[in-house]
Amino acid sequence: MLPKLPREKLLDLYKTMLVMRRFEEALIRVTKSGISVGHFHVYIGQECTGAPALSLLGSRDTVFTTHRNHGHLLARGADPGKLMAEIFGKATGYNKGKGGTLHTTAGELGFLTTSAIVGGVIPLATGAAFAAKERKTRGASMCLFGDGALEEGVVHESFNLAALWSLPVVYLCENNSFGAPGQKAGEYSSSTIAARSLLSLATPYGIPAVSVDGTDAGAVHQAVQKALARARKGQGPVFIEAKTFRWPGSRPVWPELLTGETDLKRAWDLKAIPKQYADWHRKKDGVLRFTRELLKSRRATPEEILEMDREAQARNEQAVRFALDSPEPKPEAALEDVFA
Amino acid sequence: MAEQTYLEAIRSGLREEMVRDRSIYVLGEDVALGGPFGVTKGLAEEFGASRVLNTPISEGTVVGLAVGASLLGLRPVVEVMFIDFITLAMDQLVNHAAKLHYMSGGQLRVPMTLRVQEGAMGSCGAHHSQSLEAWFLHVPGLKVVVPSNPADAKGLLKSALRDENPVVYVEHRGLYFSRGKVPEGDYVVPIGRAALVRAGKDVTVAAFGKMVGVAEQAARQLEGEGTSVEVLDARTMCPLDLETIVASVRKTRRLVVAHEAVETGGAGAEIAAQVQQEAFHILDSPVGRVGAVFAPVPASPVLEKEFVPSKEQIMKAVRQAVKWVRPAT
Numbered sequence: 001m002l003p004k005l006p007r008e009k010l011l012d013l014y015k016t017m018l019v020m021r022r023f024e025e026a027l028i029r030v031t032k033s034g035i036s037v038g039h040f041h042v043y044i045g046q047e048c049t050g051a052p053a054l055s056l057l058g059s060r061d062t063v064f065t066t067h068r069n070h071g072h073l074l075a076r077g078a079d080p081g082k083l084m085a086e087i088f089g090k091a092t093g094y095n096k097g098k099g100g101t102l103h104t105t106a107g108e109l110g111f112l113t114t115s116a117i118v119g120g121v122i123p124l125a126t127g128a129a130f131a132a133k134e135r136k137t138r139g140a141s142m143c144l145f146g147d148g149a150l151e152e153g154v155v156h157e158s159f160n161l162a163a164l165w166s167l168p169v170v171y172l173c174e175n176n177s178f179g180a181p182g183q184k185a186g187e188y189s190s191s192t193i194a195a196r197s198l199l200s201l202a203t204p205y206g207i208p209a210v211s212v213d214g215t216d217a218g219a220v221h222q223a224v225q226k227a228l229a230r231a232r233k234g235q236g237p238v239f240i241e242a243k244t245f246r247w248p249g250s251r252p253v254w255p256e257l258l259t260g261e262t263d264l265k266r267a268w269d270l271k272a273i274p275k276q277y278a279d280w281h282r283k284k285d286g287v288l289r290f291t292r293e294l295l296k297s298r299r300a301t302p303e304e305i306l307e308m309d310r311e312a313q314a315r316n317e318q319a320v321r322f323a324l325d326s327p328e329p330k331p332e333a334a335l336e337d338v339f340a
Numbered sequence: 341m342a343e344q345t346y347l348e349a350i351r352s353g354l355r356e357e358m359v360r361d362r363s364i365y366v367l368g369e370d371v372a373l374g375g376p377f378g379v380t381k382g383l384a385e386e387f388g389a390s391r392v393l394n395t396p397i398s399e400g401t402v403v404g405l406a407v408g409a410s411l412l413g414l415r416p417v418v419e420v421m422f423i424d425f426i427t428l429a430m431d432q433l434v435n436h437a438a439k440l441h442y443m444s445g446g447q448l449r450v451p452m453t454l455r456v457q458e459g460a461m462g463s464c465g466a467h468h469s470q471s472l473e474a475w476f477l478h479v480p481g482l483k484v485v486v487p488s489n490p491a492d493a494k495g496l497l498k499s500a501l502r503d504e505n506p507v508v509y510v511e512h513r514g515l516y517f518s519r520g521k522v523p524e525g526d527y528v529v530p531i532g533r534a535a536l537v538r539a540g541k542d543v544t545v546a547a548f549g550k551m552v553g554v555a556e557q558a559a560r561q562l563e564g565e566g567t568s569v570e571v572l573d574a575r576t577m578c579p580l581d582l583e584t585i586v587a588s589v590r591k592t593r594r595l596v597v598a599h600e601a602v603e604t605g606g607a608g609a610e611i612a613a614q615v616q617q618e619a620f621h622i623l624d625s626p627v628g629r630v631g632a633v634f635a636p637v638p639a640s641p642v643l644e645k646e647f648v649p650s651k652e653q654i655m656k657a658v659r660q661a662v663k664w665v666r667p668a669t
Contacts, residue, residue: 093445127405128411130405130409130414154431339481
């Protein structure tokens with residue numbers, strides 16, 4: 001379902017999703033053309049979780065996420081050019097090229113850090129919630145992580161502390177272990193945990209836990225809105241599981257455009273859906289789902305959709321150009337900022 | 341100048357800073373009760389349970405929580421009860437606290453202090469006796485201070501609490517009840533400067549923590565043998581005050597480094613390497629090293645005594661340095 005928002009806001013959300021999708025497609029295309037940026041992880045396929053969730057954050061809130069963060073940054077309003085430049089290790093990147101794809105910080109957006117240590121940000125986000133509570137900012141701390149993070153010990157310690165001290169933190173677990181189309185059983189990646197339900201890991205601490213379909217932007221929006229309201233009122237943490245599918249191309253550490261670049265016509269023209277990975281295009285791709293929902297509810301026409309897509313693509317082409325044209329950091333910058 | 345124990349000096353430094361700066365929070369296991377040795381005793385009563393918080397036995401998360409809170413401007417002081425337990429928090433300390441300022445291109449700051457205590461004594465065994473501070477020396481982004489006396493305990497703690505970086509503040513359990521004069525008022529010892537403890541002209545002994553006092557005893561005894569030993573308290577391990585150490589070695593031409601940590605891979609190895617790079621030509625003997633033997637800390641009092649470096653070992657290293665003759669080649 002669509003989030004309960006006025007048309008203009010819905011279209012803003014959709015534009016954000018398109019920027020998220022087209023950004024990573026452009027990134028993959030550029031890297032395939034021979035420009036090396038090291039390995040990276042893509043968020044393609046999880047846009048219906050990140051976009052609505054992060055659209056709900058305000059200036060008092062903070063956010064911490066993971067190695068799979070490009071989509072989160074863009075959803076929070078990060079500049080695609082500065083993000084692309086950071087991924088390329090350029091001096092104009094968010095972190096002056098010091099962080100790269102795995103560690104982007106956009107301080108002015110309250111987007112504090114993205115850890116490449118699985119589960120690593122969970123104590124940090126819990127700490128930011130502690131600070132928010134002590135400083136009475138009425139802000140909340142949002143923490144996004146994958147299902148694999150629940151296998152780390154600090155997660156359970158953090159749940160305990162957040163519940164004990166009633167900290168304003170929203171733990172949003174993007175459970176993408178449902179397998180990408182074409183994925184064989186036991187193949188990377190799926191979570192390795194004895195618990196039958198991820199929710200059962202939070203509830204013993206008295207943390208309210210809810211599971212939503214992560215390709216359903218409306219469900220995610222509603223759950224996160226409720227959780228943030230609770231946190232900001234000082235009523236403590238919430239755990240949300242958003243069930244998403246891994247995009248087939250995300251499996252290698254150097255992602256491949258296995259399904260090609262997204263063709264939004266597949267949302268309304270079944271003949272445009274190729275046989276290979278048909279399941280992905282028909283059911284699992286959240287961006288196509290959101291597109292169909294916009295069409296069905298008559299909030300946008302196919303022409304309007306294609307126009308918004310052209311804008312998103314143009315914005316990302318500009319981002320790529322900015323990143324490629326940006327200066328490299330000066331070698332001596334390697335020794336700057338070791339200490340504050 | 342009032343006389344205080346090392347433990348009282350830490351507490352008064354912490355207390356004064358908490359009065360001065362509302363953003364300082366104390367977190368740790370049992371800290372509201374004073375902790376196992378009473379360092380934080382009375383703070384919860386004075387500043388309230390919201391600023392002096394007992395935490396679960398979750399070192400990793402408590403350190404990470406402090407890092408996260410420091411990003412938003414709090415200045416948390418985390419007490420990890422024994423330095424041995426820091427293993428549980430290494431990810432948060434090494435991968436997050438130390439690197440966030442750098443990785444973010446200077447956008448983030450982590451002004452937190454980690455208080456840990458260490459020392460092999462009282463048959464505590466291998467999980468309550470190690471001296472592990474050299475680990476942090478290997479991690480760019482962390483400052484490491486090792487006070488050896490009450491005045492420095494207070495002055496270095498104040499510096500740590502005012503620093504914009506994560507500081508590992510290493511206490512020695514065996515010094516808690518040692519007494520010394522502590523300057524009144526706002527006494528601050530800058531991080532990054534070694535201290536001259538005793539002037540001498542034949543050999544420099546650069547020591548850390550409890551070994552500073554042991555080196556002084558060795559120096560007094562060696563004086564009777566006609567050897568004049570200069571004792572330096574290296575006291576801040578990162579940044580290291582190489583300049584003061586090298587200046588002393590220029591005078592004495594001989595150096596012995598001493599710490600209670602295991603000799604292999606210890607801070608002494610780093611000092612020895614840096615000094616020989618800087619001043620190889622003026623050394624009259626190889627840099628001597630005194631540290632614990634290469635073994636886990638044993639529990640039996642007899643074995644524990646064998647483990648901990650002694651005054652005699654420092655004296656032996658000094659005598660060797662003085663007697664050393666360049667072999668014919």
